[in-house]
Amino acid sequence: MARAINKLSAREVATLKAVGRYSDGGGLYLVIAKDGGRKWVFRFTLRGRSTDMGLGAVLNVPLAKARQRAAEARALLADGKNPISERRAQNAVPSFGEMADRVVADMAPQWRNEKHAAQWQATLERDAAKLRPVLVSEVQTADVLRVLKPIWLEKPETASRVRGRIERVLDAAKAKGYRTGENPARWRGHLDHLLPKRQKLTRGHHAAMTFEKVPDFIADLRTRDAVAAMALEFTILTAARSGEVRGATWGEIDLEAKVWTVPAVRMKAGRDHRVPLTDRAVQILKQAAPLSTGEAGAVVFPGVQSGKALSDAAFSALLKRMGYAAGEITPHGFRSSFRDWAGEVSSFPRELAEAAL
Structure with a gap:
């Protein structure tokens, strides 16, 4: 019964x-x-x-x-x-590897690209292999450094990506109640005192500014009443080559759709390049509109000579007025700043960052 x-x-x-x-x-x-x-x-x-x-x-x-x-x-x-x-x-407290797998599984639905989840999984399995057996509650700074030091200078982009993903896993572990205290993979105010910084970032042979300094640089740029200042900020916001920006025409701009389409003939890769425009990029274009006729073939950022495109020397002169020595930074170098930001701070997949370039 x-x-x-x-x-x-x-x-x-x-x-x-x-x-x-x-x-x-x-x-x-x-x-x-x-x-x-x-x-x-x-x-x-x-x-x-x-x-x-x-x-x-x-x-x-x-x-x-x-x-x-x-x-x-x-x-x-x-x-x-x-x-x-x-x-x-x-x-029970999971190992770092178990927690990493959970984080990837939990985050996968928010990633549009399936390869992104696969990249996270591969990074946390291959590059953070030494951490996987350690209980997530026991991971210390020394454990993180054992993973990062061998690749920090040899593979800086990979190392930065690994560090960011380790930090994300440990943050999730803390949110679940498995950890307390500071995150041992945190960069600012922690690992930045223990690992060497790259003094000069480059993409090719172009000197670049560290991405942490870019916001202050742009704030200074916005105080300057010059076509070159508008064009350079637009260059930074779109991660474009300076020549593509200087040669941009109004026929390539769709303000309603907020898209700039650079034709294949002006692209190094030889194919059309569509650039989504941020609100600030659109604002710059609207500020530049009175500088030309607005016809399809008119350049967006004209130089001193009416109807002619802004010259590359205009950017160099602007940087000099801002206090930078010749060659200290270059407009093209901001592409490197963008790529390092995408790899170290954002959660966007590598393919998307490369496509933006």
Whole structure:
């Protein structure tokens, strides 16, 4: 004959005061201690041994929730499993590798490109292999450095990407309650004091500015009333080559769709290049509109000579006025700044960053 369940009422649970054990049926008990403490206990027998499993204090776990937890425990027993062992396994601190796999699985739906998830998985399996067996709660700065130091100078872009992904995994572990304290993979104010910085970033042979300095540079740029200043900011925002910007015509611009289409004949790769325009890029174009006729063939950023494109020397002169020595930074170098930002700070896939260039 099946045992009766749900024998207690919510009123009884609220009003019972006497010390004792009150059965709700199915192994669930309300236990009232001498000190007035009230808790739920699930009593079960497995392999001939009776065991009590705590289900929480009555103050925090209402009757309906206690019954749900008891039902889950009974289901595990029906499968021959120990509900206490199963709960411990569920609450156990995962290894870094296990946590990394969970993070990739959780984040995959937000990535449009399936390759992005595969890249994250490969990075965290291959490049962070030394961390995978370590409990995520035990990962320290020294562990992170053991992963990064061998590749930091030899493969700087890869190393920066690995660091960022390790940081993301450890942040997720903290949010889950598996870690406390500062993130040992954090760059600013932590690893930046322990790993050498790349003093000069380059893409090809073009001197570049570190991406952390670009916002201040742009703020300075916006104080300057010059066509070259507008054109250079537009160059930075679009991650374009300076020649593509200087040669841009109004026929290539679709302000309504917020897209700039550089024709194949003006592209190094020999194919059309569509550039989505940010609100600020659109604002710059609107500021530049009165400088020309606006006809399809008119250049967007005209130089001193009416109708002629802005010269490359105009950028050099602008940088000189801003206090930069010849060759210290170049307009083309901001493409490198963009690429390093995309690899070190953003979560965009490598292919997307390369496509933007």
